[in-house]
Amino acid sequence: MRLIAENLGGERGGETVFSGIGFVLEKGEALIVTGPNGAGKSTLLRVVAGLLPAAGGKVSVEGGGEAFPTVASAAHYLGHLNAMKTALSVEENLGFWRAFQGEPGLSVEEALETVALGGLGHLPFGYLSTGQRRRASIAKLLVSRRPIWLLDEPTAGLDKASEERFAGLMREHLRDGGILVAATHLPLGLEGAKALIMGEVG
């Protein structure tokens, strides 16, 4: 499986944010996107996910097979919003996404254990702290299987221990043949990841 972006361009409100970005990620490879605020990191991730139309170029997957024929069907997108309902319990939230996204992975309990939220599943999502919310949102990546992870500032709000635990999860994902694209300001602790620096002239 490979994720291919060719000559991608992105725009926001009619203004070009970036253009001519291309990369090829084989399975087990990660791409870390860095750059100053407003460089278009989030826009790039949304264009790759297909949530924003590309101003130019295209994104495609090869070798996804029957289960993952397109980028959208092969990708988890973890945006800066958590996509969880504050009125529902953590378990209900994760259970819903597990059922809705298909390709079930870990059970809800296992996923919560993995992000060290075991025993908090019955709480309404709204009761969790910022870091705990982020961890619950990361658990969402584990309850259904997707070979491509698109992560937008995944570690925002996480403490040191959670960051390391999440780095472990990402390494495991890559070892299993996954592909990862992360936009971040903070080092994610991934060795051997490709780097894309946005917002530089040329």
Next chain:
Amino acid sequence: MAGRPERGAWAQASQIMLALFLRDIRLSIRAGGGALIGVIFFLAVIVTIPFGVGPDLNLLARIGPAILWIAALLACLLGLDRLFQADREDGSLDLLVLNSDRHMLALTVLTKCLAHWTGSVLPLVVAAPLLGLFMNMEPLGIGATALTLLVGTPAITFIGAAGAAVAVALPRGGLLISVLVLPLTIPVLIFGVSASYGAVADPAPFLQPFLILAALTLFLAVIGPLAAALALRHGTD
């Protein structure tokens, strides 16, 4: 042989949509869901009418079905702006759209509409017979109005979904949605009210307008979600 995986896919899709349906129902019941706002608005309008119109019982009985329908229509429009906006604000909408390669976005929208209707509009239909008493309507008229509301209000939700999808990115889109949607709901109102009258007033027919009302609902059950899905797909930012 080919039938089996097909049936499997159907079972899977219906399970997935059931999960979405149950989530939205839960959300509408829990705090902040706003399921009761529509009913309370409906109640407020109907209870106010007799005070405004005066104690002319015959007049009230005559305008009863129309008032019930107009009040129900407005109450339906009340909660529509939250249909997709709540999902957009917490990022869920991105994932709903992202998963549209797995199951059609229009199906997701249809499920959300049905959940919205069950959570916010069905209570109106249930309350309508009681409020019909306030309007001095006869039992047959009350029954006919409740029946036409049951059959006709889903159409309003389906049209409303298209409006809600167009206005999803606007911070205070509620009024805009009402203005967008109201003209399109007029046929539903006309046939709903004329069927209700047909049941009680002798020369007017009941069945024909009722069947047209049912046809409108079925037609809009397809067009509304498709239009909404198109708007959502192009409206994400």
